[in-house]
Amino acid sequence: MKTDHKPLERIFGEKREVPKMATNRLRRWALILSAYNYEVRYVPAKENSPADVLSRLPVQAGKVSNSERQPSGQLLNLRLTTLPVTRKELKSESCRDERLAKVITFMEKGWPERARLPDELKVYFEKKDELSFEDGILLRQGRIVAPTRLRDRILAMLHEGHPGIVAMKSMARFQVWWPGIDKEIEKHVNQCEPCQRNRQRPPEVPLIPWNVPTEPWTRIHVDIAGLFEDRYWLVVVDAHSKWLEVIPMRNTVSTCVIKRLRGLFAIFGLPKAIVSDNGPQFVSEEFEAFCDNNNITHIKTTPYHPKTNGLAERTVCLFKNRIRASSDSMDIELKLQRFLFSYTNSIHATTGRTPAELLLGRRLRTKLDLLKPSLDVHVDKKLLRQAEYHDRTSQFRSFAVGDKVYVYEPNEVSQEKGVVVEQLAESSYVVVYKGKRARKHADHPRHRFESFDVEPQAASRNEEDFGAQEPHCHQEGRRKWMFDTNETSRAPDDRGTERKLVRERRAPTRPYDKYLRNPMLK
Template sequence: MAAGRIERWALLLNQYDYEIEYIKSEENVLADALSRLPCKDELQQDVEQKLYNVSVIEEDFPLTAKEIENATLKDEVLTTVLKYVKEGWPEKSVCNIMSEENSLKPYISKQLELSCIGNCLLWGQRVIIPTNLRERMLKELHWEHPGICQMKAIARSYVWWPKLDVDIEMIVKNCQTCQSVRSTPPTTPLIPWKWPARPFQRVHVDYCEKDGNNFLVLIDSHSKWLEVVHMKSTTSSRTIEELKVIYSRYGLPEEVVSDNGPQFVSAEFESFCDKNKIKHTCSPVYHAATNGAAERAVRVVKEALTKQVLDGNSKLSMKHRLANFLLKYRTTPHSTTGLTPAELRKLRTRLSLVSPNIAQYVEEKQAQQKLYKDPKINSEGNFN
């Protein structure tokens, strides 16, 4: 086989005129660039630089504590701060004079919270990054384009420097990738729903479709508890059946908010709500944002299913995928409540209607007081 390969090479090269010249290995740069690159002159150094440009190790290698220590000792402001942290801060009057200098003012206000390990300065548990390394750290925080809020959350666990939040906002605003996927701002200010005082006091329902599959999505406004049911049929009767199963686990809601889908505006659904004393509120036509809680829940479900496909979990059954997503969602603290949906559940049944609704009683009293204070026309046509 070797002889045949050589013969083919000979036939291929036979069409060229060339001269054979011997070159020493140490001078043959392109032959073995990774093990022995000569650096005898500028030309060879340029070749070395071009060859090593394929590697991003030197540019993107994560910052280490040793690099930060060395950079801190070269930073004029941080060197002064490091000296004061180790030897003690001047008297208060001197600090007040020093605080007039913009460079030291952010550190003087935090002097009791500053410490050092070696030559690394820390504010609490966060490492203070020297000026010449801040751009690299911003690139590290901006990796995968997490957005302003998540970049700040990550930074607050590891690093700090004056005006860090401003620098983060600036790098995201100047990033074309981040801006291209940014959500369109609302055209008018949204009026939020009143937050319910009890679990399942008000729930929002909606249907969503993903890859040919239909899902009934229900979210509790109080606890943010989410229910997702894979539906083969979206009729009113099937919708009522699944809602009965959900209500059997978590209790009857006081109010259901939905869009004007045919499943929710049918006489059958209205009868179901009336029999169980559930107030049914429909969002205005062509204003889906009114049912914003359900719309946001639909978006969360669709994004979760998309991520599962991208992660290679599409081979799992739909029930398995939904179970994985719901377990994660229900045990994650919600940004609005600060607690997990699992911590805020409580059942409501028909017997709950026996107890007086104190909140409703108070609201009626407040409405009467407001009516009494407003000028009204009496039966004789005069103002009271």
């Protein structure tokens, strides 16, 4: 609706109530227009020529037939045709409802003081100038005030087709009202089991970086690269120095993997921990016995969550890309040797140093000889920056033992009901579902809400705010105590306490009248 009358844009604008001190004519217009979904838009008068022409060339008014009249009762019928209740039911339930009966009585005989009213009627007292009573039905600005016994049926009708919270509120805005309708709509949607099963996956939990070992070859990350160049590849990465070993393999059983690892341990020594996925060669009893006999802690990642072993996974991608980019005429062994030589003698983006320098403790003869900053500070800054990039779309989520959840299954659309029975780590849980126990990362389960009876609650004053009241989860910065950056051990500045600069002001050197003299007037 376009108009050159600017006040109408605010009076009948979207999500705005008619002012309490408005005239009866404005209230009548608002009642008639409430049956339509419209938007008031202001345009300059020169662009509103059709309305000006029609107002300046009036047609002689004739008699208006009864069929052209639109009494307020027809507007009420328009509301009732879209609700799953009849006029008779609405009238009878309105009379039976104790609260609505008291409200109707106060409208007819006068309202007492607000302090003398019970809490459940104070919200009606605040809306008393917007309430009206017609044909045995209570209205609020043309919207039907639903009795308590009919509210569940109305909510079920509004949720047909399983719309979201915002869509349900927008539909209810033009049809029906009662105190606390927004909260009941949110509760109805959140407790809808089909909606919970098929809801989109929640944002990922914040990234928890691995602690950086203080010594090389303390913790290594291993992974098996799939069939590539007609063979498998055992990838081993040192968490401290980022030293990389890639070993071609024809067979990936536990015996072959242990044999290759023994060869590396003979050169670099035994690590304190090995991080791997849940591949069959790593979860076998033979591999577990090998780790126990050598006093090595074996850390297995959460199933179907490769990000936990992100260092090895990312290195596998780097290895494959570099091999593909090499010349096709080159032998695969030569490609691998040149890749490892280039990688070992290149500055790593995380550490700021070459892997050879950090693991071997000396600089190799290379074509690049760059100045290298402090390792610990550089690594911590890079890890914090990586975590910040990841956490832009993440959302912190935790569970307690006994929490009811929905569990995501790989390659399945719907989720299964489960219960959290144990917490293994900050983001790792044991969930029982479908009669079995499974280890799940915090990205996989989601809280499950059960239906339960709730006493009617008084509505807040902001009933017309129909935006989705989704819980807002504030993401704080990455916790600094996870990293020992040694920032506090730096020497203080020799200049002492920093002072605030002050502008030096001087008086003008020329007489004031010369500044006002115009040379063009000479």
